[in-house]
Amino acid sequence: MKQIFLKLSFKMSRGSVRHTGQAKMEEQKMKSKKMRIVALGLILAMTAMSFTSCGGGGNDGGSSEGRTDLNFAVSAEPNSLDPMAIAMMSTFTITYAIYDNLFEKNADGGYDPSICEDYDVTDDGLVYTFKIRDDVKFHDGTQMTAEDVAFSINRTIEKGWAADMVAAIESVEATDDYTVVLTLSRPFGGMIGSLASPYFSIMSKAYLEENGDDIVERKPMGTGAYKFVEWVSGDHITLEANEDYFKGAPSIKTVTFKPITDKNTGLIALQAGEADAFLNVNYSDIPAVEEDESLAFYSTDLAAVLSLNMNIENEILSDVRVRQAVNYAINRDNIIQGALEGQGTAANSPVPPTCDGYSEDVKGYEYDPDKARELLKEAGYEDGLSLTIKIKEDSKNQKVAQVIQSDLKAVGIDVEIQILEAGAYTTDVYSNGDYEMTISAWCAMFTDAYSLLYSQFHKDCYGGTGNITHVTSDELSSMLDSAAQAGEDEKTAAYTEVAQSIMDNAYVAPLVFEPTTITASADLEGVEADALGIYQVKNFSWK
Amino acid sequence: MIKYILQRLAMMIVVVLGISFIVYTIMNLTPGNPAQLILGQSAPPEQVAKLEEELGLNDPFFVRYFNYITDMVRGDFGESYQTGLPVFEEILSRFPTTLTLAAVAMFIAALVGVPIGVISAVRQYSFMDAASTVAALIFASIPNFVLGLILMLVFSLNLGWFPATFLNNPSSYVLPAVTLCTATMATLVRMTRSTMLEVLKQDYIRTARAKGAEEKSVVLHHSLRNALLPIITVIGVDFGYLLGGTVVIESVFAIPGLGSLLITSIRMKDTPVVMAAIMFVTLAYSLVNLIVDIVYAYIDPRIKSQYERA
Numbered sequence: 011m012k013q014i015f016l017k018l019s020f021k022m023s024r025g026s027v028r029h030t031g032q033a034k035m036e037e038q039k040m041k042s043k044k045m046r047i048v049a050l051g052l053i054l055a056m057t058a059m060s061f062t063s064c065g066g067g068g069n070d071g072g073s074s075e076g077r078t079d080l081n082f083a084v085s086a087e088p089n090s091l092d093p094m095a096i097a098m099m100s101t102f103t104i105t106y107a108i109y110d111n112l113f114e115k116n117a118d119g120g121y122d123p124s125i126c127e128d129y130d131v132t133d134d135g136l137v138y139t140f141k142i143r144d145d146v147k148f149h150d151g152t153q154m155t156a157e158d159v160a161f162s163i164n165r166t167i168e169k170g171w172a173a174d175m176v177a178a179i180e181s182v183e184a185t186d187d188y189t190v191v192l193t194l195s196r197p198f199g200g201m202i203g204s205l206a207s208p209y210f211s212i213m214s215k216a217y218l219e220e221n222g223d224d225i226v227e228r229k230p231m232g233t234g235a236y237k238f239v240e241w242v243s244g245d246h247i248t249l250e251a252n253e254d255y256f257k258g259a260p261s262i263k264t265v266t267f268k269p270i271t272d273k274n275t276g277l278i279a280l281q282a283g284e285a286d287a288f289l290n291v292n293y294s295d296i297p298a299v300e301e302d303e304s305l306a307f308y309s310t311d312l313a314a315v316l317s318l319n320m321n322i323e324n325e326i327l328s329d330v331r332v333r334q335a336v337n338y339a340i341n342r343d344n345i346i347q348g349a350l351e352g353q354g355t356a357a358n359s360p361v362p363p364t365c366d367g368y369s370e371d372v373k374g375y376e377y378d379p380d381k382a383r384e385l386l387k388e389a390g391y392e393d394g395l396s397l398t399i400k401i402k403e404d405s406k407n408q409k410v411a412q413v414i415q416s417d418l419k420a421v422g423i424d425v426e427i428q429i430l431e432a433g434a435y436t437t438d439v440y441s442n443g444d445y446e447m448t449i450s451a452w453c454a455m456f457t458d459a460y461s462l463l464y465s466q467f468h469k470d471c472y473g474g475t476g477n478i479t480h481v482t483s484d485e486l487s488s489m490l491d492s493a494a495q496a497g498e499d500e501k502t503a504a505y506t507e508v509a510q511s512i513m514d515n516a517y518v519a520p521l522v523f524e525p526t527t528i529t530a531s532a533d534l535e536g537v538e539a540d541a542l543g544i545y546q547v548k549n550f551s552w553k
Numbered sequence: 554m555i556k557y558i559l560q561r562l563a564m565m566i567v568v569v570l571g572i573s574f575i576v577y578t579i580m581n582l583t584p585g586n587p588a589q590l591i592l593g594q595s596a597p598p599e600q601v602a603k604l605e606e607e608l609g610l611n612d613p614f615f616v617r618y619f620n621y622i623t624d625m626v627r628g629d630f631g632e633s634y635q636t637g638l639p640v641f642e643e644i645l646s647r648f649p650t651t652l653t654l655a656a657v658a659m660f661i662a663a664l665v666g667v668p669i670g671v672i673s674a675v676r677q678y679s680f681m682d683a684a685s686t687v688a689a690l691i692f693a694s695i696p697n698f699v700l701g702l703i704l705m706l707v708f709s710l711n712l713g714w715f716p717a718t719f720l721n722n723p724s725s726y727v728l729p730a731v732t733l734c735t736a737t738m739a740t741l742v743r744m745t746r747s748t749m750l751e752v753l754k755q756d757y758i759r760t761a762r763a764k765g766a767e768e769k770s771v772v773l774h775h776s777l778r779n780a781l782l783p784i785i786t787v788i789g790v791d792f793g794y795l796l797g798g799t800v801v802i803e804s805v806f807a808i809p810g811l812g813s814l815l816i817t818s819i820r821m822k823d824t825p826v827v828m829a830a831i832m833f834v835t836l837a838y839s840l841v842n843l844i845v846d847i848v849y850a851y852i853d854p855r856i857k858s859q860y861e862r863a
Contacts, residue, residue, distance in 0.1 A: 087817070089591065089635045089787040097593030156599050227637065243638070244647055244809030247720070270718060271817075274702055278717045282709045285718070308826070433822055435583015441589060474598050 108213035135197030158186035367459025367505030670745020789845030
């Protein structure tokens with residue numbers, strides 16, 4: 011009986027063992043099946059990833075209805091928000107929102123009084139009298155007076171950054187609570203334009219005196235349409251609407267400026283709706299942006315000219331015929347097609363069309379390689395010559411340099427391209443003047459030919475201050491001085507003469523008038539491309 | 554054991570000092586004047602000279618280095634040339650973001666990489682094995698910034714699952730961490746596979762199977778634990794790689810971390826920030842490696858006895 015029982019139990023257990031064994035095998039089969047499915051999924055996902063192209067523009071934008079915030083992507087984080095001591099154009103969009111100026115640029119390219127009610131200039135152009143509005147208050151609630159205006163202009167002079175704009179100012183003083191008198195040592199046709207530039211932001215004298223001059227670097231306070239809220243280092247800067255703004259509260263209530271350094275990321279952030287505005291997308295992305303219905307694209311000529319600068323202290327380049335030959339040898343359309351993705355127009359002058367004083371009558375250089383060869387022969391270089399181009403590390407500059415290299419090669423000039431890191435480049439080209447040719451685009455600080463030509467070609471600005479061509483011609487300098495004094499009516503004629511003289515002497519080879527662009531959400535209104543790349547956020551509103 | 558840890562910590566100080574000297578020298582030897590770079594090309598020469606004086610750039614190299622080190626020992630990392638803000642606070646505010654990013658990336662890499670490696674080894678030459686090899690090859694070769702952009706296009710733009718840029722919430726870490734982890738994940742897959750294969754051929758594994766141990770126990774307990782040492786080493790070494798890798802990832806995804814700070818500071822030759830940022834990364838890397846070495850002792854008792862002997 012006992013034995014039978016044992017046998018039975020053994021049988022049963024054997025059966026159960028077999029049973030679990032089968033289950034395990036099946037389980038394993040199932041598992042490997044599952045694994046295969048997982049693996050297949052992985053591979054499919056990977057394939058999908060590699061084939062998904064950038065089309066689509068997936069998001070339907072979301073609705074902008076009722077939105078009162080704006081995310082403005084800037085290409086770099088500011089070092090400081092003191093508009094009188096920075097040279098980063100993207101930062102000026104932020105300071106423009108916080109501060110006001112005596113004048114403000116209007117849509118027609120002229121200047122309207124902003125915090126000044128009225129102004130008067132003496133006939134000799136030497137004394138400006140500004141009547142200041144009495145209804146302007148700083149963000150801390152204090153009244154803005156003529157004292158603050160005079161203090162701010164003096165601070166601009168003292169900081170020294172806007173050297174070319176303040177050069178003519180002899181004194182500035184508040185004669186009563188709402189009158190400021192600005193006295194010049196010589197007439198200056200660009201004075202009103204200068205006063206509209208961010209360098210002439212109006213600050214509160216009391217605020218700076220109480221909290222120290224440095225306070226405006228991280229905690230600015232002005233009279234502008236927006237109040238400073240916070241700056242989270244590396245992440246964002248937030249402003250909020252000034253409801254008591256003397257020209258009426260802006261429609262967008264919160265503005266966040268976020269640095270996005272990578273242009274591809276900037277475009278994706280725009281398309282994904284994470285950014286509402288971004289400047290200067292890659293040229294290669296412009297066609298896609300123009301097609302995207304959720305985005306609006308605005309473009310204008312930049313207030314700078316992409317140029318090939320030549321150092322006339324170099325023995326070879328001191329010969330005007332060589333410089334002219336270089337100008338004739340370059341096919342500007344090749345640069346536009348080959349290096350700039352078809353963007354921009356061939357430049358005839360060192361002044362771009364978006365700056366006051368531009369004239370299409372300035373005779374530039376047409377592409378004429380035969381003429382170039384002839385000039386080189388005359389100069390004694392019929393067997394060819396070699397020159398170097400030093401450029402700052404940047405893929406666009408590199409492409410431009412390569413096109414120039416091949417154009418110059420065709421007329422017998424061997425060009426070596428040297429690519430330098432930004433620090434080394436500035437030291438070599440600007441501080442030490444140790445270069446033969448370089449590619450640069452000197453940016454105007456306000457849209458006036460003065461801002462481009464004075465610094466680049468006046469003998470007083472020799473070297474580091476901008477005149478890297480090293481022109482010391484008295485004739486050109488005196489022409490620049492008289493053009494600076496010219497009134498609105500004579501300005502264009504005066505600068506046409508200056509520009510023509512620069513072109514005749516071939517002190518520079520202007521290459522291309524490049525565009526500057528802003529891409530914004532299609533529902534954002536009041537956006538218009540700006541030649542300086544500085545925007546007035548207070549004019550923006552949601553549809 | 555404690556003696557060993559203390560020895561290692563002392564070594565770390567030497568390493569950090571050595572690195573500080575190397576970085577300071579490099580920053581000093583590379584061309585470019587910080588004052589000029591900060592003020593911009595068009596800055597007036599007087600302003601440049603004034604700033605140079607303020608930043609103490611006119612002192613001789615060794616004087617500057619010595620001043621820097623003595624200040625640093627006292628806990629003063631100086632002020633940024635660019636912003637004038639105290640460097641230590643700036644770095645402290647950004648370091649957590651970078652550390653979180655690297656840690657999440659490492660977590661994903663280990664969580665996905667090790668199991669796939671184990672499966673590939675156990676099912677050698679199976680379809681799964683081949684697929685993981687191909688995937689590892691692709692992931693190890695694709696440049697970070699390319700993958701980052703592809704992920705952004707797919708998962709933020711087309712699917713809208715994750716943000717493309719940093720919005721300071723947990724989901725902002727997903728895409729950058731996935732981008733960052735791929736190379737490490739690939740290494741882990743291959744490393745786990747090869748060490749597991751080696752271990753699985755050992756006699757004691759055959760013995761374990763012969764005595765009827767379950768396959769799960771053979772793989773996870775007998776094999777994986779023995780294969781884990783080289784895997785942990787990879788994790789430790791690659792953590793440094795991940796901290797460094799954030800330099801690219803942070804620019805692509807606009808993340809306010811140490812990497813993006815480092816890259817802008819190098820461009821501007823902002824020596825105090827570069828020094829402090831690199832020393833922070835060095836320190837984090839050394840600490841992680843120390844932790845890895847301590848973890849060895851718990852995984853493998855043989856190593857623990859070695860530490861104690863030393």
